Amino acid sequence: MLKNYFIIAWRSLLRNKIYTVINITGLAVGLCCCLLITLYIREELSYDQYHEHAPNIYRVLQSFRSPEKGARLQAPAPGEYQVWGCAPVGPALREYYPEVQHVTQFTSPNTMLLERGDRRFQENNITFADSATFDIFSWKLLEGNPALALKELNGIVLTKSLARKYFGEEAALGQMLRVDNNFQVIVTGVMEDIPANSHFSFDAFISMNTFRKFRPEIFGWWGYVDFYTYFRLPENARIKKMEARTSDFAARNVPDGENGWYAMTFEPLSDAYLYSKAGRQPGVTGSLSNVYIFASVAVFILLIACINFMNLSTARSMERAKEVGVRKTVGALRRSLVYQFLTESVILSFISAFVAVVLALIALPLVQELSAKTLGGPAAVKMVLPWVLFAASVIGLLAGSYPALVLSGFRPAAVLKGKFKASTSGVLLRKGLVVVQFSLSIALMAGTAVVLSQLDHMRSSDLGFEKDQMLVIDYGGDADVNKKIEAIKDALGRHPAVKAASASRAVPGTFFPNAHTEVENPSGEMQAGGPSLYEIDFDFVPTYGIEMAAGRAYSRNFQVDSTQTMLLNEAAAKLYGYANPADIIGRKFSQWGREGVVVGVVKDFHYQSLHRKVEPLALRLAPNESLNNITVKIEGGNYEKTIAELQAIWKTVAPQRPFLYTFLDQSFGQQYKADVQFTSIFGIFAGLTIFIACLGLFGLATYATEQRVKEIGIRKVLGASVAGIAGMLSSDFLKLVVVSMLIAIPASWWAMSRWLETFPYRVSLSWWMFALAAVLALIIALVTVSFKAIRAAMISPISSLRSE
Structure with missing residues (x-):
């Protein structure tokens, strides 16, 4: 059977x-x-799940706030924590919590020039890491001893890809590399490339002892932020009990920690990629x-x-x-x-x-x-x-x-x-199912329109600075370049296509630090804060076309500007209690050993993507050794010729450094890469949804037409037109699509309103987005059904009425 x-x-x-x-x-x-x-x-x-001890790995989230004098702050909200924190928390964590088995810390990525013989490349993703790294994370070492690889002074562990870049197929272990024309490191290990499904990724680790040798003082500063801290617990440890003791930890270990200016909590590794609300992520x-x-x-x-x-x-x-x-x-x-x-x-x-x-x-x-x-x-x-x-x-x-x-x-x-x-029930069931599928299709089409509008809004909004035709040269803070930075800017500026040039530590869309900054508030007291920091030169504000909200920009005409003045943005002025930016001009400040007065407030500009609100920002006139980039504003025209000529100039003024450049609009736009990917995939699947729905509608229209062949023949004999018959056959299905529209539009309006709430700067929902989806669905359905209906209406009555 x-x-x-x-x-x-x-x-x-x-x-x-x-x-x-x-x-x-x-x-x-x-x-x-x-x-x-x-x-x-x-x-x-699957992110980070490949680690053997993933369920027992956590990271420290830290919060740095500024309480009023004598006040005690409450626990921070989840969004007030950040992953980027201070160095002393690592050793203190190990000492205070006996259940902690291993602690490791990373610095934020560094840009370094690595050199071996004639192979010389600027690497942008090198970090310093503790020796316990391989006790926590399950990265396999292909060469070297994981217990010793990051203990050695000047030791470096390369990923397999980076090792091949410099050493080809020969063994890299024990080989030497020169860093920034300054010091040498020895390869103490080669590890497998960090898998793509990791919430952070580095190309090489240099031992933390090496970093400690250069800057020993920061390892005792609770206010200096440049480290990511991870730790591993035994399987039976209770993280909730540890979190309940974080206030006592701060009171015992952090200077003045009992008032709540410093707070910490713990986050499972499994939450790092999808669930974390903390700021300043490592990847x-x-x-x-x-x-x-x-x-x-x-x-x-x-x-x-x-x-x-x-x-x-x-x-x-x-x-x-x-x-x-x-x-x-x-x-x-x-x-x-x-x-x-x-x-x-x-x-x-x-x-x-x-x-x-x-x-x-x-x-x-x-x-x-x-x-x-x-x-x-x-x-x-x-x-x-x-x-x-x-x-x-x-x-x-x-x-x-x-x-x-x-x-x-x-x-x-x-x-x-x-x-x-x-049966009538069978017909009603089929009609109900058609309504359901077209309701879903229209909702997805409306969603696609909203997603595309939001992406276009983020990419086309006024950022508050000029980003077009801005060529950014990244030289990694090379000391020799910084020593003659003004001469190099002058050499580049003499090119006829160059309108302006400036140097800075960061440019919009790239990594930037925060700085503990005290400013005199309206009450006359020095109020602490931690705004973002841009270290810039005299030409940064005019080169980027950033407008002033109050006061003046830095000027070479004022000798005090080099050491005793500071600029803030409007958000920073509000942070310190000034709703009117003009009121903060002339107020005293203290930041990183520099004291003086605020001389200007720039209008808020989006130095990060529009996924985040404009945050408080201090713009500090930088000493030359803090600069990393030169921004060259060029005229439109023959870009290839201009770039080739600027490269030739660069080779004469900085032959030790490769000429690495990006266009600011392209590099800034990389922040929306994930949004573009999401929109593309969402649009494709929404289109396929319509295709499947229309395929089913076509099948049902074909079936319904076949069932009414004799009726069509009789109507044609009695004088019915092709258009009249096509309309008759199509009307039943189009009524179902109209019902679908009435269901889909309010439902999709509600769903997309909720989705847009996740963006601080969002497009307004407009009727046309939903009307467009409805009209498109109606047209697609009409074309689908009419195609079969018109063919049926054009059949000769003789063929349709002939008896079998």
């Missing part, structure tokens, strides 16, 4: 080729999309809301594909009523008929699953490129294959259950006498 079921099922599929293709295509595309989204979500949830972070959105899209797509599958299955089932009547007359049991229809449905579903896997393997490279993630490659597809087959089985059984149970229950006498007709 089983063989017979398969034979009959196969014949049925071949006999109805159009519906078979529609069913397989729709379900296969739906399963493929769901599979790819599953791989994406799986990748997002990329994911978006939990995006994960939820993609999961919803996957459910929507699969639901729409299943609806198509069930709709066509139930619609076509009525044609088999006579077959059921005959088979029941000759003795077929209801049970065997149920098995027959379920077998057909499951076979169709399994064929769709096979096609879906093939499509996923073909589409995987494109999705990986768009998402900038590996997604596990073909091996990951193979890993989730059992789930695909399970889903196909469930879909096949559910889709086949309705026709199997309904048809198997027909009375043979009624069917064979021609007294049987399709």
Whole structure:
């Protein structure tokens, strides 16, 4: 019997080729999309899980605040903590908490010039790290001893990629590299490349003892911020009990720590990528809301594909009523008929699953490129294959259950006498399913319009500074360049295409420090704060076209500007109690050993992406040794020629340093890379959702048209026009789409309003975004249905009325 079921099922599929293709295509595309989204979500949830001790690894979050005199601060909110903290917390943590097994600290990434023979490259992702690093994290050392690799003074551990860059295939262990033309390091280890699903990534570790040799004083400063602290606990440790003692820890270890200016808490490694709300992260972070959105899209797509599958299955089932009547007359049991229809449905579903896997393997490279993630490659597809087959089985059984149970229950006498007709409940079910799938499709189209508008808003908003035609030369703070920085700027500025040049430690969109800064508040008291810090030269403000809100910019005409003045932005003025920026001019300040008065307030400009509000910023006239970049403002025109000539000038003034440049608008735009990736993937899946919905609508329109062939012929004989008949056939489906619009628009408006709340600078929801989605859905549905309707209306009445 089983063989017979398969034979009959196969014949049925071949006999109805159009519906078979529609069913397989729709379900296969739906399963493929769901599979790819599953791989994406799986990748997002896998960050840092490869570490052997991942469940027992935590990191320290720290908060630095400024209480009023005599006041005691409450515990900070989650968003007030930051991952970037101070050095003394590491040793103090190990001493105060006996349950802590290992503690390690990293510095923020450094830019260094590494040199071996004729191989010389500027590396931007080198950090100093403690010797306990390999006791906590499961990075495999390919060369060297993990217990000793980061203990040695001037020792460096390279990733495999960086080792090959300098040493090729020869062993790197024990080899020497020169750093910044200043000192040498010895390779004490070569480790595997840090996996892509890590919340931070470095190309090399230099032993922390090396850093301690250069700057020993900062390892005792509780207010100096430049370290990330991680620790490992035994399996039975209770992190909640440790967190309950953090206030006592601060009171015992931090100077004046009992007033709450310093606070800390602990965050599991598993929360670092997707769940952390802390600021100043050491690397990329994911978006939990995006994960939820993609999961919803996957459910929507699969639901729409299943609806198509069930709709066509139930619609076509009525044609088999006579077959059921005959088979029941000759003795077929209801049970065997149920098995027959379920077998057909499951076979169709399994064929769709096979096609879906093939499509996923073909589409995987494109999705990986768009998402900038590996997604596990073909091996990951193979890993989730059992789930695909399970889903196909469930879909096949559910889709086949309705026709199997309904048809198997027909009375043979009624069917064979021609007294049987399709039930009203079946028609209502199909209409309801069409409404559901088009409601989801319209919601996704509206969501795509909102997402695109928000991305365009962030990328096109006025940032408060000039970013176009700004060439940024990164020389890594080279000491020789800094010694003659003004001469180099003059040499570059003499080029006819150069309008202006300035030097700074950071440029918008790049890494910057914070600085403990005291400013005289309106009450006349010195109020402490920790604004972001830009160290700049005299030409920075005019070169970047930053406008003044009050006071003046730095000027060479004022000798005191070099050591006794400071600029703030409007947000910083408000931080210190001045709603009117002009009121802070002339107020005293103290910052990093420098004292003087505030001489100007710049208008707030977006030195970070629009994902964050403009935060308080101090702009300090930098000593030359603190500078890292030269920004050259150039005229439009032949960029390649201008850059080549500037490179030639650079080789004459700084031959020891490679000419590394970026355009500011491009580098600043990299902050929106994840948004662009999200938008692209979301748009593609939304488009595929519409495709699947239209495929199902086309199938139902085809079926409905075939059922009314004789009616169409009679109407044409009586004088009906092609347009009139096409309108009649299309109207029923278009009414369903209109109902879908009424359901989808308010639901998507609410959902996208919630999504936009995560952005501090967001686009306003406009009616046209939802109207556009509704109109597009209506047009697509009209074209889909009308195509079949017009073809049916153009058939000669002779053909449609001929009796078989």
